[in-house]
Amino acid sequence: MTHEPELTAPVELCLPDGRLNRAAVGWTRRPLHTANLRGWGRAKRWEYWGIVTPEHIIGLVASSIDYAGVHGVYVLDRATGRETSTDAVVPLARGVVMPPRSGEGAASARGGGLSIDITQRPDGTTIHATARDVRLDVEIPLPPGHESLGVVVPWGDQRFQYTVKDLGRPVTGTLVLHGRTHEIGPGAFAVLDHGRGKWPYSITWNWAAGAGGGRAIQLGGKWTDGTGVTENGLFVDGRLHKIGEELRWDYDRSDWLRPWRISGERVQAQFHPFHEKVAKTNLAVVANETHQCFGTFDGWALTDDGDRVSLDGLVGWAEEARNRW
Numbered sequence: 353m354t355h356e357p358e359l360t361a362p363v364e365l366c367l368p369d370g371r372l373n374r375a376a377v378g379w380t381r382r383p384l385h386t387a388n389l390r391g392w393g394r395a396k397r398w399e400y401w402g403i404v405t406p407e408h409i410i411g412l413v414a415s416s417i418d419y420a421g422v423h424g425v426y427v428l429d430r431a432t433g434r435e436t437s438t439d440a441v442v443p444l445a446r447g448v449v450m451p452p453r454s455g456e457g458a459a460s461a462r463g464g465g466l467s468i469d470i471t472q473r474p475d476g477t478t479i480h481a482t483a484r485d486v487r488l489d490v491e492i493p494l495p496p497g498h499e500s501l502g503v504v505v506p507w508g509d510q511r512f513q514y515t516v517k518d519l520g521r522p523v524t525g526t527l528v529l530h531g532r533t534h535e536i537g538p539g540a541f542a543v544l545d546h547g548r549g550k551w552p553y554s555i556t557w558n559w560a561a562g563a564g565g566g567r568a569i570q571l572g573g574k575w576t577d578g579t580g581v582t583e584n585g586l587f588v589d590g591r592l593h594k595i596g597e598e599l600r601w602d603y604d605r606s607d608w609l610r611p612w613r614i615s616g617e618r619v620q621a622q623f624h625p626f627h628e629k630v631a632k633t634n635l636a637v638v639a640n641e642t643h644q645c646f647g648t649f650d651g652w653a654l655t656d657d658g659d660r661v662s663l664d665g666l667v668g669w670a671e672e673a674r675n676r677w
Contacts, residue, residue: 353617354580354596356503364388365548371509377581380502381592383454385514387548392418394511394553396677397450399459399470400545401479402561403490403523404667405536407431409646410488410527411629412481414461414468416445417677419638423461423468425483426629427529428646433627436529438483440464441635454502454516454546455494477544490525492542499592500544501585505576513549517570519587520563543668554676558601560614560623562649562668563587569621569653569663571614573601584619586653586661593655595619603670608643612670621651621663623670637676644671 357378363385367373370390389395398415411426421442428435442448442463451457451472459470466483476493500518507513523542527534541563557575562568572583577598584595595618603612612623625645633640649666 354582354598356581356594356596358594359384362386365504365512365514366390372504372506372512374506376514377504377506379504379581379594381499383500383502383516383546385453385502385504385548387452387514389452389548389550391550394418394550396513396547396549396551397448398545398547399450400547401470401492402543402545402669403536403540404543404563405527405534405540407534408527408529409669412468412479412488414448414450414459414470416448416450417638418445419443419677420635421445421448421461421463422633422640423463423466424631425466425468425481425486425488427486427527428627428629429529430627435629436485438464438466438486439631440466441633450548452548454544485530487528488525490523490536490542492521492523495522495590498590499587501570501583501592501594503581503583505549505579505581505583507552507579511550511552513547513551513575515549515583516544516546517561517583517585518544518546519561519568519570520566520590551675551677556672556674558670558672560612560621560668560670562623562663562666564666566590567661567663567666569619569649569666569668571599571619571621573599573614584616586619586655588655588661593653595653603672605672608645612645614670618654619651621649621653624648624650625670639676640673642671642673644669
């Protein structure tokens with residue numbers, strides 16, 4: 353078990369010289385960190401939105417990893433398994449806009465035939481994205497009292513990451529896919545992964561996220577091991593129950609569609625994939641291999657009061673990502 357402090361006041365991520373501000377290490381229920389990153393070469397900034405509807409799973413990423421902007425628009429047709437995707441790599445991340453605070457300002461990326469525009473306001477987020485055969489226009493309101501999980505992970509004074517995981521947000525709008533318009537509304541939800549930090553060159557992480565019926569589960573592993581900080585949490589009706597323990601991840605790297613198991617004292621989760629998305633990039637200095645599986649959860653997790661909450665029927669994903677960057 354870890355003993356991470358909950359932060360309740362605004363704080364800057366970095367000291368004036370660019371090193372980690374140790375007062376920023378901890379977790380939050382709403383975004384309170386300003387990512388005042390300085391320097392070049394190890395700084396990473398990204399906005400990832402995943403949207404799950406009864407018909408589709410949509411993934412949008414806009415990012416700057418200093419050497420390049422790496423962006424993507426992805427849509428899975430859940431009935432047919434057909435994938436539609438456009439990926440772009442922009443040298444030196446030219447034209448990428450990344451605001452220093454989650455939930456405030458605008459983020460945008462363009463290149464390689466795609467464009468992503470994310471407008472953040474106190475009451476929610478608007479996303480417009482276009483790519484080959486895809487147009488997405490959605491509103492993602494921020495319900496009153498809705499909580500997210502913000503965490504600062506410290507590898508050291510020069511290497512650290514701030515992440516916000518925001519799960520189960522309502523979403524409305526339209527998806528135009530191959531010329532056909534699909535309405536997004538009841539039964540759909542959105543998940544945000546906001547990242548700002550200075551990373552080691554080589555890193556592996558696990559991430560699992562699922563939501564449905566007023567419940568959501570957020571689980572992470574490998575990249576936080578040994579730091580004294582975790583990114584694990586259970587959400588019930590928008591309220592965060594922080595899970596301060598390193599979890600065990602069991603899955604078959606030779607068959608990604610076999611069931612995954614994620615377990616600890618407060619979590620016993622099984623994940624049953626129905627589709628595997630594979631992404632690989634190899635640009636010599638920069639390389640990535642991600643296996644992101646979409647599927648359903650079952651099992652349980654405990655609230656702060658020890659109440660057992662069922663995870664049965666939650667929809668989402670579990671992934672392993674290996675990066676050189």
